[in-house]
Amino acid sequence: MTRLSASAVTASYGARVVLRDCSFALGSGEIVAIVGPNGAGKSTLLRILAGLLRPKVGSVSLDGQDLASVSRSQVARRIAVVPQIFDTLFPFTVREVVALGRTARLGAFGRASADDVAAVERAIDELELGALAGRRIDRLSGGERQRAVLAMALAQETAVLLLDEPTVHLDPGHQLATLELLRELARRRQLAVGAVLHDLNLASAFASRIVALADGRIVREGTPLEVLTLTWSGRCSATGWRWWRATVIPLCFRESPRGCGSYRQLSGTRPQPSPRSARKSAPAGR
Amino acid sequence: MRTLSILAFLAAALIVSAAAGILVGAVAIGPGDVLAALFGSNDTSGTIIRELRLPRVLGAALVGGSLATAGALLQGLLRNPLADPFVTGTSAGATLAAVAAIVLGLAAPLVPLAAFAGALVTVTLVWRLARLGGGTTVLTVLLAGVVLTSFAGAVVTFLLVSSDRLALQLRAVLGWLQGGVSVISWPELGVAALVVALGLGFALVLAYRVDAYAFGEETAATLGVDPDRTTTAVLGATALLSGAAVALAGLVGFVGLVIPHALRFVIGATHRRLVPASFLTGAAALVLADLGARTIIAPAELPVGAITGLIGAPFFLALLVRSRRIVI
Numbered sequence: 226m227t228r229l230s231a232s233a234v235t236a237s238y239g240a241r242v243v244l245r246d247c248s249f250a251l252g253s254g255e256i257v258a259i260v261g262p263n264g265a266g267k268s269t270l271l272r273i274l275a276g277l278l279r280p281k282v283g284s285v286s287l288d289g290q291d292l293a294s295v296s297r298s299q300v301a302r303r304i305a306v307v308p309q310i311f312d313t314l315f316p317f318t319v320r321e322v323v324a325l326g327r328t329a330r331l332g333a334f335g336r337a338s339a340d341d342v343a344a345v346e347r348a349i350d351e352l353e354l355g356a357l358a359g360r361r362i363d364r365l366s367g368g369e370r371q372r373a374v375l376a377m378a379l380a381q382e383t384a385v386l387l388l389d390e391p392t393v394h395l396d397p398g399h400q401l402a403t404l405e406l407l408r409e410l411a412r413r414r415q416l417a418v419g420a421v422l423h424d425l426n427l428a429s430a431f432a433s434r435i436v437a438l439a440d441g442r443i444v445r446e447g448t449p450l451e452v453l454t455l456t457w458s459g460r461c462s463a464t465g466w467r468w469w470r471a472t473v474i475p476l477c478f479r480e481s482p483r484g485c486g487s488y489r490q491l492s493g494t495r496p497q498p499s500p501r502s503a504r505k506s507a508p509a510g511r
Numbered sequence: 512m513r514t515l516s517i518l519a520f521l522a523a524a525l526i527v528s529a530a531a532g533i534l535v536g537a538v539a540i541g542p543g544d545v546l547a548a549l550f551g552s553n554d555t556s557g558t559i560i561r562e563l564r565l566p567r568v569l570g571a572a573l574v575g576g577s578l579a580t581a582g583a584l585l586q587g588l589l590r591n592p593l594a595d596p597f598v599t600g601t602s603a604g605a606t607l608a609a610v611a612a613i614v615l616g617l618a619a620p621l622v623p624l625a626a627f628a629g630a631l632v633t634v635t636l637v638w639r640l641a642r643l644g645g646g647t648t649v650l651t652v653l654l655a656g657v658v659l660t661s662f663a664g665a666v667v668t669f670l671l672v673s674s675d676r677l678a679l680q681l682r683a684v685l686g687w688l689q690g691g692v693s694v695i696s697w698p699e700l701g702v703a704a705l706v707v708a709l710g711l712g713f714a715l716v717l718a719y720r721v722d723a724y725a726f727g728e729e730t731a732a733t734l735g736v737d738p739d740r741t742t743t744a745v746l747g748a749t750a751l752l753s754g755a756a757v758a759l760a761g762l763v764g765f766v767g768l769v770i771p772h773a774l775r776f777v778i779g780a781t782h783r784r785l786v787p788a789s790f791l792t793g794a795a796a797l798v799l800a801d802l803g804a805r806t807i808i809a810p811a812e813l814p815v816g817a818i819t820g821l822i823g824a825p826f827f828l829a830l831l832v833r834s835r836r837i838v839i
């Protein structure tokens with residue numbers, strides 16, 4: 226079921242157009258990876274989907290409702306966003322940060338209900354933050370902070386989860402564990418997950434669909450296999466080919482955390498990464 | 512539970528400071544006489560207590576409490592531990608408006624209103640300036656404050672020098688500008704108390720939404736806070752509080768900066784706790800500072816702003832040095 230969709234969206238910052246005619250749909254239980262080079266408009270697409278930026282042309286709908294007509298606090302009950310930047314100079318504890326996810330549901334003067342407390346504890350458990358819950362967020366490592374912010378978004382208990390490069394500060398073990406958790410959540414809670422990802426290996430391993438952006442346009446879209454292999458039968462524009470040549474081919478010759486050979490993995494069986502063993506062998510665990 | 516016991520402790524500290532403020536002064540009055548004076552004896556000590564010390568202590572408490580609360584709100588909103596009404600130029604804007612109101616010969620009750628309007632304009636300007644660069648960086652806010660303070664100071668000087676009508680009031684205005692709570696009348700106190708109550712009420716209602724600004728305005732929006740409305744409301748509460756403080760005592764620096772900042776390390780960053788704690792601590796601190804101001808060189812008096820500057824400026828400098836790696 227389609228939860229969140231953008232139709233023929235064009236967006237700009239001032240006179241600079243950053244997204245042109247993009248259509249995008251996100252359904253329950255699927256993980257859609259948004260990939261593309263820097264400046265392609267990935268984060269802008271995410272901001273449009275989250276209702277933080279209004280499209281110049283086109284519209285975004287959330288459960289069939291026009292997103293522009295939904296109040297911020299109603300949006301926050303249905304869409305959670307994990308931001309790319311999450312530094313703060315204030316000594317909030319991890320539990321307080323996770324509790325921020327309940328802001329839209331708190332009573333007068335910020336009173337928390339039993340539901341709020343339970344949701345916060347569940348999110349803390351889900352990201353294994355129990356031992357860090359009382360620690361100050363500004364004293365944690367980048368990876369721990371990232372998990373705390375992810376827990377904050379989970380505490381919102383929304384049907385849609387949008388993430389802007391959720392693995393960028395994580396070591397390989399935690400990258401796999403985080404994406405494994407997202408896949409698990411998408412399956413178990415029927416969450417609709419949209420994530421900007423840089424790592425095509427991770428995108429191909431975890432996403433049910435990949436949307437590739439270049440120069441503000443969606444150049445390729447489909448299953449990882451369809452997007453990352455070059456076919457002449459499918460739709461393939463000139464920009465699509467340029468993107469494929471510039472991004473996918475170098476990847477095939479690159480040392481990646483899981484060894485070289487995206488080609489082999491993509492053309493053969495789908496890889497089944499095991500995050501448990503990867504986490505054990507991760508050099509920078511806790 | 513923990514929150515309540517912290518607040519109870521701080522309230523007790525405020526009561527003790529206020530008691531000290533009433534008991535101690537240039538003229539020695541025994542505790543028994545003070546008690547009698549409070550309940551209406553008509554001798555000299557009664558006049559001293561009821562017309563001088565009590566309004567002064569209450570005024571200092573209101574000024575300190577509102578400055579600290581305004582500081583806590585501004586720091587949370589701008590995500591900047593070095594912001595307060597004084598540093599951002601909000602107090603200077605309020606001063607300019609208040610002096611203009613006096614020069615124009617407006618009635619005394621209008622002066623706090625003018626101060627509020629001046630504070631609102633300045634704090635909104637600071638907010639806009641701070642957002643120009645995308646993020647609200649620590650440095651932009653301080654620079655905006657420097658610019659606004661110098662501008663307001665220049666205009667105030669111009670008004671003072673060029674106005675004939677002020678020749679008589681010049682000394683009073685000068686003393687007021689430096690931050691003094693020495694000449695506070697009951698009606699003045701009543702108006703200010705109403706304004707402060709309004710601002711504090713707003714602050715308490717908004718406190719938990721200010722928490723959501725911890726990771727920036729955009730994340731606050733995704734957490735369910737309407738950024739435009741909340742920002743406007745918080746800026747309005749800040750203006751009410753700093754306007755009232757300026758109308759009562761002129762420029763009192765660093766209370767709004769130091770109190771919330773220090774409290775955060777003791778009771779944590781959650782504004783639901785920080786806002787009321789800042790009010791109580793700020794009130795107690797300024798009552799004590801005023802007590803120092805009138806006893807250190809008794810029978811002469813220092814403006815209370817001199818005391819807070821004396822203690823606050825080095826503290827601010829230390830913070831600036833410590834946070835340098837974050838700023839740049």
